[in-house]
Amino acid sequence: MSEWFRRNGDILTLTLHIQPGAKRTEVAGLHGAALKIRLAAPPIEGRANEALLKFIAESFGVPLRQVELKQGGQSRHKVVAVTASKIEPESLLG
Structure with a gap:
């Protein structure tokens, strides 16, 4: 089992490391756990969190x-909860 996500019933909890201000929005692989x-959004006035x-x-x-920011509003390290997704988290690494 991977360290960056966990499933609890209908809720998927993701541990994320965010790099705002990039050229484009994309998954960049694993960064530790x-x-x-x-x-692509700048870290100004919550725009990066919204994006x-x-x-x-x-x-x-x-x-x-169905997506909620649980922790890390002002941080690069964030925890996000996703409710009722049928998509497996590993597929993002594809």
Whole structure:
């Protein structure tokens, strides 16, 4: 089992390392025990967090309301919860 995500019933909890201000938004592989995600959005006024939640919702095929930032609002290290996704987290590394 991977360290960067865990499933508890319907809820998938992801541990993420975020790099804001990148050229494009993409999964950049693993960074220690976290999934590294590059974000095109700048870390200004919550724009990077907003972009991250949209990217996660699209990646996991769920509406934005089913993605919640649990920890790390002001940090590069974030914990995000995704509810009721049928997509396996490993597929993001593909």
